[in-house]
Each structure stands twice: as structure tokens, then as C-alpha cells.
Amino acid sequence: MEQKDIEYFRQLLASMLDEAQQKGDSTLEDLTDNNEIFADPADRATAESDRAFTLRIRDRERRLIKKIRAAIQRIDDGSFGVCDECGEEIGVPRLKARPVTKLCINCKSKQEEDEHLRGD
Known part of the structure; x- marks a missing residue:
């Protein structure tokens, strides 16, 4: 792989990492800002379902961040691609x-x- 390709992927992965971390941070903010008390059990169930969905998204972002960091490490050690x-x-x-x-x-x-x- 040519050096210009490697630099392209290094920049792309750095951009992806920044974006994934920002999404993760905003997800955590959403989770901590949501301390409502619900009178209706259906509303509470909906909120819990939304929270579980948000946590699954957060987990996917966490795994993506790990993969991006591993790809950047492969660039650094010369095994990328x-x-x-x-x-x-x-x-x-x-x-x-x-x-x-x-x-x-x-x-x-x-x-x-x-x-x-x-x-x-």
C-alpha cells in the first residue's frame, strides 16, 4: 500500500474515532439527564425500553472505538491492510x-x- 493511502486511512480513522467518541459522550449525557418519575407504568416501560436501546447503541459505539483504535495501531506497526x-x-x-x-x-x-x- 502506498504512503498516501496509509495517510488517507490514518486521517479517516482519526475522524471516525472523534465522531464515535462524540456520539458516545452525547449518549452518556442523555442517560444521566433522564431521571424522571413516571406515574403511568406504560410511560415508565417506554422510558426503560428507550434506555435499553440507548445502551445498546452505546455498546456498539464502544466496540467500534475499540476496532478503530486497533486499526490505527495496525497502521503504526505496519500491518494495516x-x-x-x-x-x-x-x-x-x-x-x-x-x-x-x-x-x-x-x-x-x-x-x-x-x-x-x-x-x-
């Missing part, structure tokens, strides 16, 4: 579509096929 399974270079178009990926399209397709066969 190399498939963990086969060792081949991951194509730039795939990395543009999913910059945190660790698998080339062939290995990812095989992984998904295996998961489908196992029923995961």
Missing part, C-alpha cells in the same frame, strides 16, 4: 468501505459462509 487469515493485501476499495477490517473480501466471505452453515 494485510489480511489476518491469508496474509494477502486487503484491497483499497474494501478498506474504504470498511476501514477497520482485518480480513480480505475472500476470507470474510468464507467466514460468513462458515457462520451460515453453522447457524450462527
Whole structure:
């Protein structure tokens, strides 16, 4: 991979990290600002459902942040863009579509096929 591509992905991942952290911070603010008392049990159930949904979103953001940081670390150690399974270079178009990926399209397709066969 060319140096200009590496710098492009470093900037893209840094931008994604900033955005994910901001979303996470706003989610936490939403959770802490919501200390209402509900007279109607249905309203309370709706609020609890919304809170659970917000927590799932927060968890997804947390996992994405972890993947972004790992991708930045791979850039730093020189292994970014190399498939963990086969060792081949991951194509730039795939990395543009999913910059945190660790698998080339062939290995990812095989992984998904295996998961489908196992029923995961």
C-alpha cells in the first residue's frame, strides 16, 4: 500500500474515532439527564425500553472505538491492510468501505459462509 493511502486511512480513522467518541459522550449525557418519575407504568416501560436501546447503541459505539483504535495501531506497526487469515493485501476499495477490517473480501466471505452453515 502506498504512503498516501496509509495517510488517507490514518486521517479517516482519526475522524471516525472523534465522531464515535462524540456520539458516545452525547449518549452518556442523555442517560444521566433522564431521571424522571413516571406515574403511568406504560410511560415508565417506554422510558426503560428507550434506555435499553440507548445502551445498546452505546455498546456498539464502544466496540467500534475499540476496532478503530486497533486499526490505527495496525497502521503504526505496519500491518494495516494485510489480511489476518491469508496474509494477502486487503484491497483499497474494501478498506474504504470498511476501514477497520482485518480480513480480505475472500476470507470474510468464507467466514460468513462458515457462520451460515453453522447457524450462527
